[in-house]
Amino acid sequence: MLLSQPSMNQLSSRVCNGVLDAIGGTPLVRLNRFLDRPDIELIVKWEAANPGGSAKDRPAAKMLSEALKRGEIGPETTIVESTSGNMGIGLAQVCRYHGLKFICVVDPRAQKQNLSIIEALGGTIELVTQPLKGDFLAARIAKVCELIETTPNSYWPNQYANTDNPRSHFKGTIREIDETLNGEFDVLFVATSSTGTAQGCRDFLKSRGRDVQVVAVDSVGSVLFGGSSGPRKIPGLGAGKEPRLAAGQSFDHLVRVSDLECVVGCRRAAQREAMLIGGSAGGVLMSVGRMQEQFAGKRCVAVLHDSGTRYLETVFSDEWVSESLGCTSEELNYLVGSSSFEFFEGVSA
Structure with missing residues (x-):
């Protein structure tokens, strides 16, 4: 099969x-095989x-600039x-x-490769090893x-409260989507964590009067949106x-995905679309599958936050999946190859 080669204008439209x-x-990117x-x-x-390597580049640059x-x-x-990790x-x-x-404060869940990248760029890692009242974020x-x-002349951008976080996605991520697709x-x-991406996208769509439903994808075990x-x-x-x-944020729909569901989404994207995607992105794609009956005939856009190249020792490791999530290689292969999205613990609202 011969593939046409991109023109020079397609390869590079400007010098940064x-x-x-x-x-x-x-x-x-249109995905023709995932569903x-x-x-x-x-x-x-x-x-x-x-x-x-991730959507977090946008708020990082915006908050500090x-x-x-x-x-x-x-x-x-x-x-x-x-x-x-990504921020x-x-x-x-x-x-x-x-x-x-x-100085970057992380917990044991951070990917080792991410920490190495931070250090390669001159950052100092401060590892928190014990949760506070059961919570690593706290x-x-x-x-x-x-x-x-204790650090003289220090500054906390505070991605969890800084309004430049959602503003970066208002002015960037969703604007690019909207303009490319002409609304x-x-x-x-x-996906949601600080909720910066989801907020910025939702607010932009409202400002443009777009009739677009926003689905917030959260994890099972998260306290966001009243979760346990x-x-x-x-x-x-x-x-x-x-x-x-x-605090007080709401979206048109909420889907909670399990860790295993995220893994299956990542593995399915690699198998069917030849794309290596990160953990949250796997959960986002599985959420589309979970709601496919509801959105039949629709054009759905999913924001995939990062690459799977940073999850090779976890999401893409059968040993890690077995030890951490209790799913054998055989069970995992069955789930990845199945056409059903109904095997998982989760909540849709």
């Missing part, structure tokens, strides 16, 4: 002025194409932030570019507060403590 200028403009039905058009926003403009930070400032990479990249020191934030108090789509699926706290193995999805940004 530094790596931070390359953030955004990520591609939309077993032709009556739903599924298009994904491939955020792994950002230079730092605005703080620089306001004079809240300068050349001698130390940036301190809590993250499950840490985004901030490490921005800090290295601007010559700022960066422990990370407590450590951030301690570091802010012609029916449903948007977005429980164990979670997939980083970057859900929260053990409600962030300030998330």
